[in-house]
Amino acid sequence: MGIIKQEGYNYAFNADACVSCGGKCCIGESGYIWVDEEEILTFAKFFNMKKEEFILQYLRKINSCYTLKEVEFQNGYACIFFDEKIMGCSVYNVRPNQCRTFPFWNYFKNRKKELEDECIGILS
Ligand code: SF4
Ligand code: SF4
16 A cells, blocks of 8 residues: 555555554544445445444434444444454445545644544654
C-alpha cells in the first residue's frame, strides 16, 4: 500500500503501519461508524442476509441514521466487526466509506496532533 497523500491535508499516511498497529482506529472510546443505504445493502449481500435482519443484528439507529454497533472490549469499545483474533477488521473488503477514508477526514484537517495520537501511520 505504501505512503498515501491527499490534496488539502498537511500529513501523509503510511498504510503499511496498519499491519503492526492492532486496529487502534476500530477500538477505544465509543464512537459512530455511519453507514448509508447503499452500504447497508452491500453488507446484507455480503452476509447473505435480508436488509432488515442485518439492521437488527449489526446496526444502531440514531435519529434517522445508522451506525455500526459496538461491543465492550478491553477497557472501552470495539466496532462489532473488529476481530480480536487478528486485531483488525473482519469485513475489510466491504468496510464502510467512513473507514475507507480514514485518516483523511475533514475533522482532522486542523487537528493533526489529535490524529497523530490516534494513528501511528501519520507522517508529517
Ligand atoms: S490507527 Fe492508523 S495505523 Fe492503526 S489500523 Fe487505524 S489507520 Fe491503520
Ligand atoms: S468496519 Fe472494520 S474498519 Fe470499520 S471500524 Fe469496524 S472493524 Fe474497523
